[in-house]
Amino acid sequence: MKNVNIEIDGIKVTVPEETTILKAAESIGIEIPTLCYLKDLTPDGSCRMCVVEVKGGRKKGLFTACSEHCAEGMQVETRSEAVIDSRRFILDMLMSIHEKRCLTCRQNSHCQLQELCMEYGVEDTTYPGDAPRFDVDTSNPFFDFDPNACIMCRKCERVCTSLQGRKVISINGRGIGTHMSMVYDIKWSESNCESCGNCVANCPTGALLDKKIKGIPRLWDVKKVGTTCPHCGVGCQYNLIVKDDEIIGTEALEGPSNRGMLCVKGRYGSFEFVKHPDRIKYPLIKRNGEFQRASWDEALDLIAAKILQHKKESGPDAIAGFSCSRSTNEDNYVFQKMMRAAIGTNNVDNCARLCHGPSVVGLATTLGSGAMTNSIADIMEAPEVIFLIGSNTTEAHPVIGIQIRQAVLRGAKLIVADPRAIDLMDYTYMHMQIRPGTNVAFANGIMNVIISNGLEDQDYIAGRTEGYEELKDLVKEYTPEKVAQICGIDKEMLIEAALMYAKADRAPIIYCLGVTEHSTGTEGVMSMSNMALLVGKLGKYGCGVNPLRGQNNVQGACDMGCLPGDFPGYQKTSNPDNVSKFEKAWGCTLSTTQGLRSTEVFPAILEDRIKALYIFGEDPAATDPDSNHIRKALEKLDFLVVQELFMTETAKYADVILPGASYAQKEGTFTNTERRVQRVRKAVELEGEMRLDSDVFCDVMTRIGYPAHFDSAADIMREVASVTPSFAGVSHERLDGGESLQWPCTSSTDKGTCILHMDEFTRGRGLFKAIEFKEPDELPDAEYPLTMITGRMLYHYNNASMTGRTEGIVQISNESYVEINAQDAEKMNIRDGEKVKICSRRGEVITSARIGNVVSPNEVFMTFHFADGNVNEITNSVTDELSGIPEYKVCAVKIEKA
Numbered sequence: 001m002k003n004v005n006i007e008i009d010g011i012k013v014t015v016p017e018e019t020t021i022l023k024a025a026e027s028i029g030i031e032i033p034t035l036c037y038l039k040d041l042t043p044d045g046s047c048r049m050c051v052v053e054v055k056g057g058r059k060k061g062l063f064t065a066c067s068e069h070c071a072e073g074m075q076v077e078t079r080s081e082a083v084i085d086s087r088r089f090i091l092d093m094l095m096s097i098h099e100k101r102c103l104t105c106r107q108n109s110h111c112q113l114q115e116l117c118m119e120y121g122v123e124d125t126t127y128p129g130d131a132p133r134f135d136v137d138t139s140n141p142f143f144d145f146d147p148n149a150c151i152m153c154r155k156c157e158r159v160c161t162s163l164q165g166r167k168v169i170s171i172n173g174r175g176i177g178t179h180m181s182m183v184y185d186i187k188w189s190e191s192n193c194e195s196c197g198n199c200v201a202n203c204p205t206g207a208l209l210d211k212k213i214k215g216i217p218r219l220w221d222v223k224k225v226g227t228t229c230p231h232c233g234v235g236c237q238y239n240l241i242v243k244d245d246e247i248i249g250t251e252a253l254e255g256p257s258n259r260g261m262l263c264v265k266g267r268y269g270s271f272e273f274v275k276h277p278d279r280i281k282y283p284l285i286k287r288n289g290e291f292q293r294a295s296w297d298e299a300l301d302l303i304a305a306k307i308l309q310h311k312k313e314s315g316p317d318a319i320a321g322f323s324c325s326r327s328t329n330e331d332n333y334v335f336q337k338m339m340r341a342a343i344g345t346n347n348v349d350n351c352a353r354l355c356h357g358p359s360v361v362g363l364a365t366t367l368g369s370g371a372m373t374n375s376i377a378d379i380m381e382a383p384e385v386i387f388l389i390g391s392n393t394t395e396a397h398p399v400i401g402i403q404i405r406q407a408v409l410r411g412a413k414l415i416v417a418d419p420r421a422i423d424l425m426d427y428t429y430m431h432m433q434i435r436p437g438t439n440v441a442f443a444n445g446i447m448n449v450i451i452s453n454g455l456e457d458q459d460y461i462a463g464r465t466e467g468y469e470e471l472k473d474l475v476k477e478y479t480p481e482k483v484a485q486i487c488g489i490d491k492e493m494l495i496e497a498a499l500m501y502a503k504a505d506r507a508p509i510i511y512c513l514g515v516t517e518h519s520t521g522t523e524g525v526m527s528m529s530n531m532a533l534l535v536g537k538l539g540k541y542g543c544g545v546n547p548l549r550g551q552n553n554v555q556g557a558c559d560m561g562c563l564p565g566d567f568p569g570y571q572k573t574s575n576p577d578n579v580s581k582f583e584k585a586w587g588c589t590l591s592t593t594q595g596l597r598s599t600e601v602f603p604a605i606l607e608d609r610i611k612a613l614y615i616f617g618e619d620p621a622a623t624d625p626d627s628n629h630i631r632k633a634l635e636k637l638d639f640l641v642v643q644e645l646f647m648t649e650t651a652k653y654a655d656v657i658l659p660g661a662s663y664a665q666k667e668g669t670f671t672n673t674e675r676r677v678q679r680v681r682k683a684v685e686l687e688g689e690m691r692l693d694s695d696v697f698c699d700v701m702t703r704i705g706y707p708a709h710f711d712s713a714a715d716i717m718r719e720v721a722s723v724t725p726s727f728a729g730v731s732h733e734r735l736d737g738g739e740s741l742q743w744p745c746t747s748s749t750d751k752g753t754c755i756l757h758m759d760e761f762t763r764g765r766g767l768f769k770a771i772e773f774k775e776p777d778e779l780p781d782a783e784y785p786l787t788m789i790t791g792r793m794l795y796h797y798n799n800a801s802m803t804g805r806t807e808g809i810v811q812i813s814n815e816s817y818v819e820i821n822a823q824d825a826e827k828m829n830i831r832d833g834e835k836v837k838i839c840s841r842r843g844e845v846i847t848s849a850r851i852g853n854v855v856s857p858n859e860v861f862m863t864f865h866f867a868d869g870n871v872n873e874i875t876n877s878v879t880d881e882l883s884g885i886p887e888y889k890v891c892a893v894k895i896e897k898a
């Protein structure tokens with residue numbers, strides 16, 4: 001592109017030809033006021049606040065700087081008399097529709113309109129008219145809309161339509177009655193708004209205003225702490241806004257994965273729980289069946305005594321620990337060190353077992369590294385085709401979900417394979433409503449079509465892979481006809497999807513639990529890498545195989561070695577060199593026995609092989625399958641420690657409960673789904689006798705004879721870096737200095753890795769795995785005729801211990817429900833909202849029916865977020881042999897009227 005030379009306020013600047021005057025001015029530090037400008041969207045030019053005067057050059061006159069491009073020889077004045085007059089006139093006009101009441105407005109001192117009026121000396125309008133007054137809409141639980149304070153800049157509408165992709169705000173009315181509102185003027189709460197608050201954050205006046213900050217005076221007197229959202233693996237960056245040691249709100253930052261956006265859980269659901277009265281504040285010891293407050297000394301002495309007793313009586317492998325994928329890398333590192341170095345067992349695991357265990361095992365087998373291969377920015381920048389398999393992205397990874405919507409608005413074609421009509425349907429080019437549990441057959445069918453059309457990448461296969469011939473022979477059998485029948489989909493769609501995927505240059509596969517949570521989960525994952533290897537779409541910009549990791553730090557908990565067979569950085573415990581390396585680093589003797597997976601621990605308890613369990617921030621009584629068998633195991637344990645924020649279902653079974661520290665009360669890092677290590681910073685103080693989780697582990701270690709201490713989280717990360725090659729270059733200092741690091745990051749000068757497997761796979765050659773399709777463990781039959789699928793919804797998060805303590809979220813959703821297809825409901829004579837009983841071979845739950853077309857006939861869907869009617873009472877605990885993940889996504893049920 002050609003460069004042009006222009007002058008702004010007498011300063012010379014050279015910029016590429018297409019640059020707007022606004023951006024050119026910004027680049028030399030000249031600020032031009034705007035009201036309607038949104039950096040990620042094409043300029044609207046409607047508020048006209050950014051007018052500038054252009055003197056030299058071909059064009060002369062007043063132009064809007066946000067939309068006018070720089071041209072050679074332009075002389076721009078940003079504060080000439082004509083400009084100032086024009087801006088005054090605009091403000092004067094705006095004030096004629098804006099109801100003035102700054103003294104009592106909650107936006108007072110934060111309002112861009114107010115600031116500009118002060119700057120340009122506009123005190124009142126000279127066009128007093130009788131602009132109509134509107135009712136304030138207070139129906140959204142998080143924010144109010146006051147049309148009387150609206151200046152019709154349309155930012156909210158553009159954010160909602162083009163960035164959030166929700167399209168619920170529009171201009172309504174005519175003439176002087178023109179106003180912004182929900183489509184058809186319905187109430188905010190009756191609309192499709194998903195309460196992301198992205199419109200509110202961009203409103204330049206007090207028209208859209210956060211309820212939380214209502215009545216908080218002196219809002220300028222706040223502290224802002226930059227940190228990472230504690231919910232999902234997107235890893236959105238934001239400020240917590242703190243006043244008098246209380247978090248009152250959030251403010252999105254331009255993080256690499258969120259680019260200024262947040263979802264409802266990050267924006268509004270990530271802070272009320274921090275100081276909630278339900279927080280556990282003191283150690284508790286169960287005496288005669290009742291929890292009693294205890295001192296830290298009493299609690300820690302009891303824990304140490306019990307650990308030593310069981311170690312002596314039955315050996316260290318009679319003790320197991322579950323680490324917390326919600327907590328920091330630093331806490332997770334110390335936890336596994338406690339289990340390995342101090343207790344002497346490899347029985348340590350984390351929640352990845354329940355979600356992406358198959359990704360860790362499957363992709364490590366085929367590619368050599370079990371993580372997302374590409375980065376969010378590179379797969380979302382300009383994809384041609386997005387192949388979305390078993391991921392309900394707009395609900396479970398919402399800020400990636402909205403980037404998918406944006407990509408579709410820019411022309412990408414979205415192909416969805418999911419048994420349910422997920423929220424993204426409006427944006428979907430093709431939806432294959434596949435029968436649950438048939439992913440392997442589906443992928444084999446896609447590959448059959450690719451090969452029979454000669455679209456496989458032969459050079460790539462020859463140069464970078466192995467195992468192709470076997471795969472080719474096997475998928476020959478998976479003809480489109482056969483696969484269409486197995487999966488219950490249209491043959492033509494399967495063929496078209498395969499051709500589209502193979503032919504596109506940039507086509508990421510994005511998958512999630514719809515692929516992993518099956519008794520064939522690992523095979524499902526390897527089928528994903530098979531497809532990408534076949535067409536050479538690994539190690540390539542805009543492509544890859546991209547598992548969306550679930551919890552905020554489930555990637556990190558695995559990276560830190562909270563896995564039974566892995567030291568930090570996936571250094572195998574089965575390799576004697578690794579064992580001696582860690583023995584030297586940690587100054588101890590380490591066990592070489594393979595540890596138990598979390599899902600193996602419960603049967604082992606029932607068989608008396610595990611006597612004591614230390615659970616750091618996990619709630620298996622609510623979230624593991626077949627709750628009944630989990631409860632039996634927890635009851636049978638001789639000793640259970642739970643270190644938690646809240647009294648969870650699991651904590652009720654504990655012998656000792658220890659109060660942990662929430663993410664907003666400690667320093668550390670989380671690693672998001674794209675392997676990006678990001679800072680977590682302390683915003684508010686701990687209350688009562690809560691302590692930092694890692695300090696508690698150090699005290700336990702010390703009391704059982706392995707003295708341990710760290711000065712700070714940064715200190716812990718220094719130790720991690722010293723023993724973990726893929727983290728060798730990661731430090732808090734670098735992150736605090738503004739660097740953003742994705743592992744592998746192998747030295748202090750290494751900038752980290754955006755895309756894995758670029759020149760070579762981590763394991764050398766990419767491995768094809770020829771895999772036959774197998775049916776799920778429990779299929780519907782005459783007695784249990786329906787297939788139950790389980791999963792998530794937008795507003796609540798896993799056991800809801802955090803989201804369930806956010807008032808506004810509870811107002812939107814607080815009860816369990818079951819999605820039933822309208823045809824089935826009619827057959828069973830069940831009405832919408834009616835209470836129904838759902839039974840499986842393992843138990844039953846009562847919940848309300850939600851009737852529609854989200855699920856297919858003969859299939860039903862429930863979430864596991866709610867204590868009333870938790871679907872895990874009925875799910876199947878059968879696991880995938882290769883990874884130990886339970887088959888949460890398929891079990892057979894029947895429904896009766898309750």
Ligand SMILES: Nc1nc2c(c(=O)[nH]1)N[C@H]1C(S)=C(S)[C@@H](COP(=O)(O)OP(=O)(O)OC[C@H]3O[C@@H](n4cnc5c(=O)[nH]c(N)nc54)[C@H](O)[C@@H]3O)O[C@H]1N2
Pocket residue numbers: 231232233355356389390391392393395396397417418419420422434435436437438439512513514515549550551789790791792793794795796797798889
């Ligand atoms: N709002 C919210 N967000 C969350 C969480 C939360 O609880 N709430 N939890 C976080 C965690 S821990 C995780 S792991 C992620 C999970 O994120 P996701 O995996 O996206 O969420 P799920 O709803 O469990 O399942 C995704 C989809 O898989 C589909 N599915 C079921 N069976 C099959 C199948 O056999 N084949 C295919 N192709 N699809 C199938 C379901 O219909 C569902 O739409 O979300 C994270 N984000």
Ligand SMILES: Nc1nc2c(c(=O)[nH]1)N[C@H]1C(S)=C(S)[C@@H](COP(=O)(O)OP(=O)(O)OC[C@H]3O[C@@H](n4cnc5c(=O)[nH]c(N)nc54)[C@H](O)[C@@H]3O)O[C@H]1N2
Pocket residue numbers: 324326327328351352354355356513517550551616617618619620623624625643644645646648659660661662663693790791792797798799800801802863864871872875888
């Ligand atoms: N039916 C069904 N069941 C499922 C699934 C499904 O799809 N269907 N999905 C499964 C999946 S993918 C997952 S990941 C699991 C999730 O299962 P869990 O890990 O049990 O659920 P979370 O809500 O993530 O719970 C973490 C706990 O950690 C606590 N916590 C959070 N931060 C901290 C901290 O810093 N310190 C301490 N000490 N505690 C903390 C919270 O209070 C919470 O109680 O559920 C699984 N269960």
Ligand code: SF4
Pocket residue numbers: 159160164166167168169192193194195196197198199200
């Ligand atoms: S909160 Fe989000 S979804 Fe709701 S109107 Fe605003 S931008 Fe749209």
Ligand code: SF4
Pocket residue numbers: 149150151152153154155156157180199202203204205207208
């Ligand atoms: S509500 Fe706010 S963002 Fe929307 S048009 Fe009015 S002033 Fe602009």
Ligand code: SF4
Pocket residue numbers: 229230231232233234235236258262263264265266267397398399400
């Ligand atoms: S998308 Fe995930 S990380 Fe981002 S704000 Fe929402 S819950 Fe938090």
Ligand SMILES: [Mo]
Pocket residue numbers: 351354355356550551554
């Ligand atoms: Mo998960």
